[in-house]
Amino acid sequence: xxxxxxxxxxxxxxxxxxxxxxxxxxxxxxxxxxxxxxxxxxxxxxxxxxxxxxxxxxxxxxxxxxxxxxxxxxxxxxxxxxxxxxxxxxxxxxxxxxxxxxxxxxxxxxxxxxxxxxxxxxxxxxxxxxxxxxxxxxxxxxxxxxxxxxxxxxxxxxxxxxxxxxxxxxxxxxxxxxxxxxxxxxxxxxxxxxxxxxxxxxxxxxxxxxxxxxxxxxxxxxxxxxxxxxxxxxxxxxxxxxxxxxxxxxxxxxxxxxxxxxxxxxxxxxxxxxxxxxxxxxxxxxxxxxxxx
Ligand SMILES: [Zn+2]
Numbered sequence: 001x002x003x004x005x006x007x008x009x010x011x012x013x014x015x016x017x018x019x020x021x022x023x024x025x026x027x028x029x030x031x032x033x034x035x036x037x038x039x040x041x042x043x044x045x046x047x048x049x050x051x052x053x054x055x056x057x058x059x060x061x062x063x064x065x066x067x068x069x070x071x072x073x074x075x076x077x078x079x080x081x082x083x084x085x086x087x088x089x090x091x092x093x094x095x096x097x098x099x100x101x102x103x104x105x106x107x108x109x110x111x112x113x114x115x116x117x118x119x120x121x122x123x124x125x126x127x128x129x130x131x132x133x134x135x136x137x138x139x140x141x142x143x144x145x146x147x148x149x150x151x152x153x154x155x156x157x158x159x160x161x162x163x164x165x166x167x168x169x170x171x172x173x174x175x176x177x178x179x180x181x182x183x184x185x186x187x188x189x190x191x192x193x194x195x196x197x198x199x200x201x202x203x204x205x206x207x208x209x210x211x212x213x214x215x216x217x218x219x220x221x222x223x224x225x226x227x228x229x230x231x232x233x234x235x236x237x238x239x240x241x242x243x244x245x246x247x248x249x250x251x252x253x254x255x256x257x258x259x260x261x262x263x264x265x266x267x268x269x270x271x272x273x274x275x276x277x278x279x280x281x282x283x284x285x286x287x288x289x290x291x292x293x
Contacts, residue, residue, distance in 0.1 A: 064099075064102050068121075073085075075127055078151075079150075084162075094123065101177075102115060104201050112245050118143075121144045122144070123145075127149075130149055132169050146177070167204055168205070176191070179247070193220055193227065193228055197240060200226070211226045216270070217267075227270065231243075231273075
């Protein structure tokens with residue numbers, strides 16, 4: 001329940017460290033073998049839009065199988081339930097978010113296109129602390145549950161941000177339904193950073209996020225997300241999908257992982273990133289007091 005100290009009125013958008021998705025539940029089902037999901041053949045590469053070009057569907061398989069999406073409201077009388085239902089069309093928001101997660105984490109034209117075989121996602125709105133977390137169901141890790149706090153939804157401030165905030169939280173959690181996790185050995189900070197990197201690239205970063213260097217590369221959440229964005233820009237579009245792919249089916253070992261992926265250790269890359277912030281983009285880099293350096 002890592003609720004981080006927060007200065008903004010809105011509570012921390014994503015809470016709990018959810019290794020569950022990754023380590024406990026998801027990985028046994030997900031990773032050990034190679035290609036689970038459909039075909040390597042190529043659906044049209046997409047931008048972030050949710051539309052999927054179906055023009056030559058005869059040749060290309062669908063870009064990915066949409067999971068069965070469910071919504072479960074455990075307390076309809078809760079103000080958070082009222083606000084959730086009034087603020088967004090859950091079916092539309094969820095299916096669009098799934099499509100975006102796919103388009104950002106997987107490149108359909110890549111030979112190694114192989115998302116996990118997540119078959120269903122159930123969003124459960126319930127009275128609980130924190131913000132949200134994702135887990136596999138007990139019986140089958142391919143069926144995911146995203147638990148969202150009704151109190152959190154009720155408290156999003158300003159209220160006009162409700163739809164954007166919920167969409168951002170759901171997008172973050174959906175990443176946990178579709179990312180690889182090195183058989184449960186990926187550092188939690190990297191798992192969370194990838195989730196927020198996707199959120200960032202969906203244009204759903206909340207106002208309190210700051211592009212600044214925290215004290216370490218794997219501090220997680222937006223701290224790591226902006227670092228990953230730096231890598232994506234420096235090493236080219238598709239870098240983070242490659243990183244995600246490299247987390248599939250084998251254990252994470254820091255030195256070899258980063259050296260094989262980008263030709264140098266992550267500490268070096270982090271130093272380069274910090275330097276780039278100091279040098280280039282001061283305006284946006286140092287708004288808040290930095291934690292350590
Ligand atoms: Zn998360």
